[in-house]
Amino acid sequence: MGSVKVTFQPENKTIEAQCGETLMDVASRGNIDINNLCGGQGVCGKCRVKILKGKVKFLSKQIGFLEKGEIESGYMLACQTEVRDEDIEVFIPINSRKEEERILTTDQLLNYGAPAPLEKGPDFVKIPYFSPLCQKLYLELSEPTLTDSVSDLDRIYREIRKRLPDFQIQAHFSVLWGLASLLRKNDWKTTATLHLRDLNCPHIRNIEAGNTSAQNYGVAVDVGTTTIVAQLIDLRTGTVIGVEGSLNRQARYGEDVISRMIFACTRGGLQPLTEAVITTINSLVQSISEKARISMEDITCFVASGNTTMTHLLLGLEPCHIRLQPYIPTANRFPPFQTAEIGLKGHSKALLHCMPCVSSYVGGDITAGVLACGMNDQPEVSALIDVGTNGEIVIGNSEWLVCCSASAGPAFEGGGIKCGMRATKGAIEKIILSGKKLEYTVIGESKPRGICGSGLIDLLAELVAEEVIDQRGKFIQFDHPHVRFTNEVAEFVLAEGEETETGEAVVVTEDDIANLIKSKGAILAAMKVLLENFDMSFNDLQHIYVAGGFGAHLDIEKAIFIGLLPDIPKDRIRFIGNSSLAGSRFALLSSHAFAKAEAIAKQMTYFELSVHPEFMNEFVASLFLPHTHMELFPSVEQKLNQRKKVSK
Structure with a gap:
């Protein structure tokens, strides 16, 4: 069948589509982000769009989220609306657009002394705190003679053992390719890149000409479901060079891990999700490197932590059985990955180390948290x-x-709440209620669009303290000026339509309170x-x-x-x-x-x-x-x- 054109507003971006594609899928291909908590399953109602021109196929699953008047005005759910055989124009309302979220790139863990030994005994090798997973050693080798005729590789081993006498050194086979010429052309001066994840047996992953020990950087990554944060670190000194964060581009396939597992295992496959997280990390690392004027080729090591599902999606591992009883992941502890194998940008022989997980729903981010605190x-x-x-x-x-x-x-992240949203621009985040007087603070100092998790907790506490609701969460002060009924459901009005950016009131209903x-x-x-x-x-x-x-x-x-x-x-x-x-x-x-x-x-x-x-x-x-x-x-x-x- 022939293609048609779908134009998205206010981006004014036109994308070719095939009959039968959902508007959500078309938008995703065009890198247009629409709020999507459920990964296109039609169960969250957050992807509302308005059809301005043309006809579409209306799937009945969305009826429960749209009122009759909204449907008559052209509102649809993007994930439950299919393209037909004519061009269409679609408007994405404010509440359905993704905004840059406040991303936590810092921690309050300013000091960290040497960790206590893992075990005691004469066989335990004590490692000082500052001993990076990847180290570069500059070596000046003696030239071979008839009386000193060990192989080139053994000559390297011998020199490294002078620095690290307690270790057994091994080399990756790839370092042997071209090694003889490299040493002789560079007057036997070379730099070895060692990875020390195995405390008993460091591995040489690369041999370079001359002294490159000053160019050795690593990246620490928090692979969150919603956001991803990366830190670029000088592995010689431990100094943090820069930090960047952004939304995880996987969000277009679902806001939570369950939605993404469903997408990976039923709808779109694993590859789009892996590509999305790799692309996000690469863009962050590239941005930090450019600002610091550092070549990405000098990045030799990555350490990433995320929940079990995010770790699987990062590594391209099937996550399907994580959500099915008895909830078994492919792995909880992961061997080092060569970054080039999954598309991470850095040195061609850089390694990615993932923090170990505990179970299907307690991941490496929690292990990292225990280590950090x-x-x-x-x-x-x-x-x-x-x-x-x-x-x-x-x-x-x-x-x-x-x-x-x-x-x-998802209530604390805005899911399942009528006017809930993440902590982005326009979210009410702080609330003070004193008698009939209401005060609130909005992220970005803009007009409110909705309410985020911290605001919801504030409101709940204030409503109980002021006896607007009882301890069951039921409204009892019906004469309060901010309490009203809509369709026979009691709700608390935080902002009337004329106060908001959307023109619609921001409210919290009795059902919302029950979810919280x-x-x-x-x-x-x-x-x-x-x-x-x-x-x-x-x-x-x-x-x-x-x-x-x-x-x-x-x-x-x-x-x-x-x-x-x-x-x-x-x-x-x-x-x-x-x-x-x-x-x-x-x-x-x-x-x-x-x-x-x-x-x-x-x-x-x-x-x-x-x-x-x-x-x-x-x-x-x-x-x-x-x-x-x-x-x-x-x-x-x-x-x-x-x-x-x-x-x-």
């Missing part, structure tokens, strides 16, 4: 929390570590289950480390008030920023630290909450603000009681 080196019991669609939690100390993944859902309570309840219940397996309570936690971009903008007091975080002294709770990136950097700068990360992953015991007998009971008990058992939240109970006395 050092909870595995502390005698006190600590918790690491990374709040997202899957809330990963680790609890333990230097003697034991347990972990789990709580299916919190379920999300926060899953996180708290998971922590409680892990602790109770060791006869412990929240009070036994000496530290809670909150990782990731969401935590960086979280109000601790309000998070405790709604029961997302346990009621412990606030000075025990610390935001540690992008701990996934920090852990990757530590592993890049220390072969010892990478070995420690592998030991941490092996040490962690994974709890599968879906089959845990107590989790559902704890989850149900957590569906209250802050909790059914108020004795767990004494400070919140005190504030609520004080409020009731004042109101009387």
Whole structure:
């Protein structure tokens, strides 16, 4: 069948399409991003577009997300609308466009001393902290003679052993190609590139002419589901040269890992997803290198951390069985990859090392976080929390570590919320409610478009404190000026249509509140289950480390008030920023630290909450603000009681 033209506005970009293609697929081919939480499954309703000209095929799955008036006005879901045999023009509304998200490129882990030894005993080789995974050694070899007639390779080994006497050195076969000529043409002066991931047996991956030891750089990468951050690091000094972050280009295939697994295993295959993440990383590294005036050929080593699905997609590994019971990944620990094999730009013989995962839903980003915060080196019991669609939690100390993944859902990232959105321009992020007076702060100092996770937590806490809703999340103050009913559903109006950029009111409905309570309840219940397996309570936690971009903008007091975080002294709770990136950097700068990360992953015991007998009971008990058992939240109970006395 012949092709037709699809013009997208406001980009004014025209793309050729075939009959039967969805508008989402056409936009993706044209590098036009449309919000797409579900990967084209038609279950999120976030990809609304308006047909300005032409006719399209309307798939019935979208009826549940669009009102009759919207359909009559030409609104469709891009993933559920197919091209017919005529040219069309499509408008992408503001709420359906992707905006640059605030990307966390820093961490609060400023100091990191030498890690404790992994084991004790005379056979353990102690490695100093600063011992990068990839090192360059400049060698001035003695010329062979009749009395010194060892081979060229043995001559290199001999010289390296003078620097590293405790190691057995091996060379990759490719270094032998042209080695004889290279040494003799360059007066036996050469530079060897060694990778030290195997602490007992460093590998020579490259031999270069002359002294190139000053040009040796590595890249630490946080491969997040939503965003990717890369740091360029001088491996001679450990100095961070630059850092860049951007949205993960995989997002066009689905906002969460489940959607991307479905796409990879059913719809579009694995290759587009792998290409998207590789392209994102390459563009970041190229940008940093150009700003620093560094050749990408001088990048010899990458260390990446991501959840288990993101790691599989990065390496081009099939992720299909991660989401199917019994939830088995292809691998949890990954051999080094030659970057050229998967398309990463750097030296042709550079290696990619991925941080080890624990299970299908506790990945290398969590291993990196444990390494970075050092909870595995502390005698006190600590918790690491990374709040997202899957809330990963680790609890333990230097003697034991347990972990789990709580299916919190996408509410804190704007999914399943009527006016929810990510922390991008136009998102309401901070809220103060005092009686009838409402104040809010918007990201980018623009007109509001919706509300993001931190704003939702603020609102939930304020509504309870002001008794606009009860502790079940039900509206009780119906005469409040910001409370109204739409289609018989109660909702709280944050901004009327004339105040917003879209012309539509930003509201939070009673159904939205129920979704938020379920999300926060899953996180708290998971922590409680892990602790109770060791006869412990929240009070036994000496530290809670909150990782990731969401935590960086979280109000601790309000998070405790709604029961997302346990009621412990606030000075025990610390935001540690992008701990996934920090852990990757530590592993890049220390072969010892990478070995420690592998030991941490092996040490962690994974709890599968879906089959845990107590989790559902704890989850149900957590569906209250802050909790059914108020004795767990004494400070919140005190504030609520004080409020009731004042109101009387």
